[in-house]
Amino acid sequence: MKLLxxxxxxxxxxxxxxxxxxxxxxxxxxxxxxxxxxxYAAVTFSFDEYCxxxxxxxxxxxxxxxxxxxxxxxxxxxxxAEAIVVGGGNTWQLVRMLRENKLLNPIREKAFNDxxxxxxxxxxxxxCPTLRTTNDMPIVDPLxxxxxxLIPFQINPHYLDANPEGHGGETREQRIQxxxxxxxxxxxxxxxxxxxxxxxxDQLELIGERPxxxxxxxxxxxxxxAGDDFSFLLK
Numbered sequence: 097m098k099l100l101x102x103x104x105x106x107x108x109x110x111x112x113x114x115x116x117x118x119x120x121x122x123x124x125x126x127x128x129x130x131x132x133x134x135x136y137a138a139v140t141f142s143f144d145e146y147c148x149x150x151x152x153x154x155x156x157x158x159x160x161x162x163x164x165x166x167x168x169x170x171x172x173x174x175x176x177a178e179a180i181v182v183g184g185g186n187t188w189q190l191v192r193m194l195r196e197n198k199l200l201n202p203i204r205e206k207a208f209n210d211x212x213x214x215x216x217x218x219x220x221x222x223x224c225p226t227l228r229t230t231n232d233m234p235i236v237d238p239l240x241x242x243x244x245x246l247i248p249f250q251i252n253p254h255y256l257d258a259n260p261e262g263h264g265g266e267t268r269e270q271r272i273q274x275x276x277x278x279x280x281x282x283x284x285x286x287x288x289x290x291x292x293x294x295x296x297x298d299q300l301e302l303i304g305e306r307p308x309x310x311x312x313x314x315x316x317x318x319x320x321x322a323g324d325d326f327s328f329l330l331k
Contacts, residue, residue, distance in 0.1 A: 097207050098123070099246055101223055102216035102292040103253045105184055113153040115290060116216070119303055121157035123294065124179060124212060132177040133161035136193035137185025137218040139235070146183060164199075174202040177211060184217025184253075187230035191222060191238040204244045213246065217253045220287070224250045229275060229284055231268075247295065249329045250275070255286030255309060272311050280313035283329050293326075300326040 100116075100123045107115050124131075131154070135146035147163040154161050161181055167173035174180065180203060182190070194200050200222075207213045207223075215223055221230045222243040229250040256268045272284050287293065291304030302308050307319040310329075320326065 097246060097295055098210055098212040099207065099223060099295040100212070100214045100292060101220040101247075101251060101287075101295075102214070103220065103255070103287040104289045105216045107290055111153075112149055116292060117153055117157050119292065119294070120154070120214060121159070123214065124159050126158070128158055128160065129178045129212075130160040130162060131179035131181045131212075131214070132164050132173050134164050134180070134182045134190075134194070134199075134219070137183055137187065137190035139186050139189055150181070150183060170197045170199060171202050174199055174206055177206060179212040179214065180206060182213075182215040182219030182222060184219055186235055187218040187221045187227050187232045188234045188236050188238045190218045191227050191240075191243060192236045194222065195239045200242075200244055204246065207244070207246050220251050220253050223247055225282075226250070228279075229272065247330070249283040249285060251293070252284055252286050255288045269309075269311075269317070276311050276313040282312075284311040285309075285329065286311065298330075300330055302326060
């Protein structure tokens with residue numbers, strides 16, 4: 097498989113998709129690619145607006161996207177896609193629409209046959225076995241928690257080490273500790289903003305300057321950085 101799973105789209109003070117754009121370009125290669133873009137995680141703005149925003153950045157690096165909502169047959173669009181790109185937004189809404197359009201299995205089949213897959217935030221969540229480590233409010237019934245299962249571990253995108261000042265609720269780490277308590281065999285990777293996982297040639301690597309925090313029941317959380325061995329997450 098060829099996966100690029102990005103924690104977030106935008107860093108403070110930067111343009112949309114600016115920090116990951118060069119990694120996206122390297123991942124897709126020099127030959128122009130037109131990817132099928134899935135904008136289903138958008139809730140407060142239109143799919144067309146989302147596609148235009150992503151297309152402007154992809155065009156800058158010599159690639160293009162076309163929205164899956166513009167195809168009469170979305171399953172066929174995935175089956176014929178050169179690459180698949182899944183944008184961030186609300187993961188619950190995204191999974192609901194992927195199910196309604198019967199796209200989870202076609203995405204899985206294409207990815208396991210080496211079609212490049214790029215996702216950020218919610219788009220990274222749906223590459224996991226389930227959506228249960230998303231940060232998003234469950235605004236709709238997703239019709240099931242299972243996702244594409246392109247990787248065997250869970251990602252928590254936008255991972256934060258502490259709550260905002262003055263907030264007395266649980267930290268992100270406490271929420272993940274709850275998850276691993278009832279899912280003891282599953283690893284969770286706290287993927288901090290400005291970082292991403294790349295899976296290629298059966299090698300999983302972290303890209304970015306910030307470390308990733310790894311959780312597993314019965315083990316102390318560990319911090320791993322770019323260049324460290326992440327192969328245990330694929331077993």
